[in-house]
Amino acid sequence: MSKRIRVLVVDDSLLLRKAISKILGEDPGIEVVGAAKDAYEARDMIKQLHPDVLTLDIEMPGMNGLVFLRNLMRLHPMPVVMVSTHTTQGGEATLEALDIGAFDVVAKPTGGASLNVQGYGQEIVDKVKAAAQAPVRRLADLRAAGTMAGGSVSIGGRKLADPGRVIAIGASTGGTEAVRIVLDSLPAEIPGVVITQHIPGSFSAQFAKRLNASSKLNVKEAEDGEPIKPGHAYVAPGNMHLLVTRSGGVLRCTLSDGPPVSQHKPSVDVLFESVAKAIGEKAVAVLMTGMGVDGAQGLLQLRQAGAVTICQDEKTSVVWGMPGEAVRLGASERIIPLQKIAEEIISGLVAPRT
CATH class of the missing domain: 3.40.50.180 (Methylesterase CheB, C-terminal domain)
Structure with missing residues (x-):
């Protein structure tokens, strides 16, 4: 049996942390090793849990996702799939994240508390799996x-x-x-x-x-x-x-x-x-x-x-x-x-x- 992909989910929304963790955890090739509510918690969990891939919310309190991503790519480069909102501000931040070195992006599911995840699940699973297989690309490469x-x-x-x-x-x-x-x-x-x-x-x-x-x-x-x-x-x-x-x-x-x-x-x-x-x-x-x-x-x-x-x-x-x-x-x-x-x-x- 091949090794499962170890994923750390980072999002300030408890609802989204649970939803993304559930979606990823249901795939037999993925193991969700942890879920962090902010960049500081994520930093500690990366050291402890050694995930293969990170899913990262862009808009978080304290240290936002872009600042955290820059630090991560400089000090501990790893595959990151960004999770972003359907807004102009979210779009600009997402493109900046991709420039910094994020592997790919998925838009947050819509629907508020009901979380419309129809069709969303397979997209994030596919991107996490692809991220795990791709060589890590620092910003300097491109x-x-x-x-x-x-x-x-x-x-x-x-x-x-x-x-x-x-x-x-x-x-x-x-x-x-x-x-x-x-x-x-x-x-x-x-x-x-x-x-x-x-x-x-x-x-x-x-x-x-x-x-x-x-x-x-x-x-x-x-x-x-x-x-x-x-x-x-x-x-x-x-x-x-x-x-x-x-x-x-x-x-x-x-x-x-x-x-x-x-x-x-x-x-x-x-x-x-x-x-x-x-x-x-x-x-x-x-x-x-x-x-x-x-x-x-x-x-x-x-x-x-x-x-x-x-x-x-x-x-x-x-x-x-x-x-x-x-x-x-x-x-x-x-x-x-x-x-x-x-x-x-x-x-x-x-x-x-x-």
Whole structure:
């Protein structure tokens, strides 16, 4: 019998501590070794109980979750799954936590005292299990990749801002920082970029805002029917699928409230398949770090349609699930480290297709 994953639950709400502990404890592969009401109690319990994974509330009295996470990643790095509220403030804090080095995030279940945990349980179980298997990534790992990328890739005066082309990017666990690194390395004079990042529904607007603050592209949350313009990037809204469609000869963002695909909404497969249908060989598509298989089949469709297809390599991925599956399927034309992906995108735009 394989060793069970030892989990410490940290949340200032007694109700949530009990609910999360119960959900995790019911899985035979997980052992909840303790539950702490604040960061100080968590600090002591980590020393005593040696958990493999932490679930951590962001908003706690005394030392908040972000301060605690910074200290933890500096002194005792370990996999952490953040538990955050569906608020603007919660979204900003969550993205900061992911930048600091948290493995992933789950939104708190809604419903007050009744705690609507339908569908929530499997998500947190899956993320805790994935966190336990992934190598611990300090903030410095991704920051180093960003530094190595060395600013914008040069396009040497070439005219690449073709409104008939699109760059499509899909990512999940580890993607919020990885996508930022790629976008920060891209020049403004390129075709429109469409992005599906698995992220809790209320956090996508903050994610787009953070990307816009550092990128040379104009980054925003996608709106239904808006034209895809060169020099702009469009992020799928949380809980809505993003598709690329052609209307009146113009490529547009189309939002769909359809059911989850590949267990996700928004789904990378939905985005990639729509791009394959809309423009085929005129696309450049990138599948980045993430758990699961979403995007692999869509990337295969893109490759079969003649598009340039790129996967992030295993070494620089926080989790090599989605890109790994794409490689297994033969969907990826190029397997590239994170710090070289922007350069490869430009190469894909420049090189003629045979």
